[in-house]
Amino acid sequence: MAITIIEALQQVKDFRAKRGQRYPLWVILLLVVLGTLNGCRSYQALEEFAQRHYQALVNHLGLSCQRLPSDSTIRRALMGVDFAQLAQVFVNWAKPYVEYDELGWFAIDGKGLNGSIVAPCEAHQQFVNLVSVFSQSQGIVVAMESYRSNQGSEIEVVAALIRALDLQAVTYTMDAAHCQKNG
Missing domain, CATH: 1.10.10 (Arc Repressor Mutant, subunit A)
Incomplete structure (x- = not known):
C-alpha cells in the first residue's frame, strides 16, 4: 500500500x-x-x-x-x-504512482542549481548539480540525484540512475558527454 x-x-x-x-x-x-x-x-x-x-x-x-x-x-x-535524503524519500513516495512505459523514451540531463555556488572567487567553482530522468510519455521526472561539482561527475550519476531504474527495452536521450567508450 x-x-x-x-x-x-x-x-x-x-x-x-x-x-x-x-x-x-x-x-x-x-x-x-x-x-x-x-x-x-x-x-x-x-x-x-x-x-x-x-x-x-x-x-x-x-x-x-x-x-x-x-x-x-x-x-x-x-x-x-x-537534499539526497529528501530526493530519495520523494522518489520512493512517487514510485508506486509511476507506470514505467517499456519501450518508452527517457530524457536525462544535469543542471547546476542557481545560487548553490560555494567560494565564487576560486578558479574552480563548487556548486550543486541535479541530474534528472524525465519520462517523455508521462511528462514527469521519475528519478533524480544531486552531486557537488567537486565530488563527482554527471557521467557517474547518470550511470547510477540507469542502474537503479533497471528498465529494459527503453531509449535514453542525453548529452554527448555520455558517449564514452569506457564509460
Whole structure:
C-alpha cells in the first residue's frame, strides 16, 4: 500500500534543534511542494501561498498554529535539509504512482542549481548539480540525484540512475558527454 506525501515527508530527518521549533519539518516541506506545484518560484511567493491558504491548510492538516512559516523560516529549513535524503524519500513516495512505459523514451540531463555556488572567487567553482530522468510519455521526472561539482561527475550519476531504474527495452536521450567508450 502506498504512503501519503505527508508520511513520506515525515521520514526526512529533521536537522534542527528541538528548542524553538514552531513547525514540524514536514509541514515546511509540504508547503514547498504545494507552493511549487502552484507556481511559486521564490521564498516570498511560498510565504504568500501559505498566507492565502492558511485556513484550508490548518483545517485539513489539523495544525494548531497561529500562522504558517515565513519566507526566512522556509529558506533556513531548506538550506539545512539533506537534499539526497529528501530526493530519495520523494522518489520512493512517487514510485508506486509511476507506470514505467517499456519501450518508452527517457530524457536525462544535469543542471547546476542557481545560487548553490560555494567560494565564487576560486578558479574552480563548487556548486550543486541535479541530474534528472524525465519520462517523455508521462511528462514527469521519475528519478533524480544531486552531486557537488567537486565530488563527482554527471557521467557517474547518470550511470547510477540507469542502474537503479533497471528498465529494459527503453531509449535514453542525453548529452554527448555520455558517449564514452569506457564509460
